[in-house]
Amino acid sequence: MEYVNPEGLRLDGRRFNEMRQIVAEVGVVSKADGSAVFEMGNTKVIAAVYGPREIQNKSQQKKNDHAVVLCEYSMAQFSTGDRRRQKFDRRSTELSLVIRQTMEACILTELMPHSQIDIFLQVLQADGGTRSACINAATLALADAGIPMRDLAVSCSAGYLNSTPLLDLNYVEDSAGGADVTVGILPKLDKVTLLQMDAKLPMETFETVFALASEGCKAIAERIREVLQENTKQLEYRRAA
């Protein structure tokens, strides 16, 4: 199948280095301490953050002088075309772990001993790149909850199809069997926290795909910053009124 036509356009009309449209909003769950909706094209994720609050289960505490971060990733039954059978499969267990550890690296857990932070992520629509969208949504929700962070953790994926590196794969491109590289970075510190890859790629190709995904991350970080600044402006405006 042809994923990039001779004019260099992809199935959904994007160019190789083009991302899908990003729509983000914070404060969508009023009961939660922080929440956000993050959309990348047809992928839509909602995140809710509770905490920091007192630890509920003492055995979960790993280090005494650090906050505990818990994360739950789940996909809505209606998020994909075919109905999903079970709620907690191996994939979502792994994703919960990966997202938790990514967020743990960017939260200043040492400032909040004896407390826990819960992150709930629900995929409303799945069209490729759900783990990236979840990390971005979680970052927004954590910022909305006012939890101190080192940096904004952002994530983006890139793939390699028809000998072209492609930014931000959608579901059709993702399931084409080519390589898929998901990168999570802390843009200000310029550090890579998350890196997952499957399928086979030669070393040089991997480097270009990796660089493309990192570029994508930086662009997303800028967008997230804008959203947060806009939100802060709104809050300020409302207070003044």
Added chain:
Amino acid sequence: MDGRLSNKWRVTVNESKFVESALQSELRVDGRGLYDYRKLTIKFGKEYGSSEVQLGQTHVMAFVTAQLVQPYKDRPNEGSFSIFTEFSPMADPSFEPVHPGESAVELGRIIDRALRESRVVDTESLCVFAGKLVWNLVDAANIAALAALLTFRRPDCTVGGENSQEVIIHPPEEREPLPLIIHHLPIAFTFGFFNKGSILVMDPTVVEEAVMSGRMTVTVNANGDICAIQKPGEEGVNQSVILHCLRLASSRAAATTKIIREAVEAYNRERSSQKVIRHHTLAKSEVLGPIEVV
């Protein structure tokens, strides 16, 4: 490692300080260099498709089974391939019985990604379903090294997938079981990051794993292709460090592939020599029979 288990073993503050300060002067607690791998031994069981791997103090057992099933609707001409992992609480008290922990799931997923998504086994040649059952017995081991073990262990348990043209399964006495078609051998290497990502260590042990701040598993084959990477969050590192790890891993891949290939060859030779002896004795008794009558 899974931090949620109530009976998790923890390193003491002294122990973790010792490991860290030793690493500052490029020393490891078990006397290896920073980029040294532990000793690897491979053993095979009596049956086709079973193996036992030992990497330092880590033991892993793998077993392969095959079974006929209906193919998936969207891929009618391909067989399927699945991996199961199990941690025995005998191996380490932090492994919970029955319920697979987060780490067991992650391990399974890493191997799955390395072997399936990089198309190690030619699934189209499997008109039969090859379900992989992997049973692990870990002795004071770290999951990452385990992942490494399992990954390279599995491909050489090249099993007799049954030769089925018309869904007739020939028993092994009738027809020699066919090996699976294996395209390449992806080999996993785990790196540990210490001291805010400034110290890099290859193949961490269980103590080092408890102390380290980040981990990355890289799966490469001998051709220099990268098959899978898993760096699940944790401490951030620079891009250059990641690329350095990739290069280190691919330089090691050839040596490990050689060890596996040699072990498999030795095993195959032994098996075929056993067969020769069986035929020999049979022929002898036939010859002896009529002589006795005379």
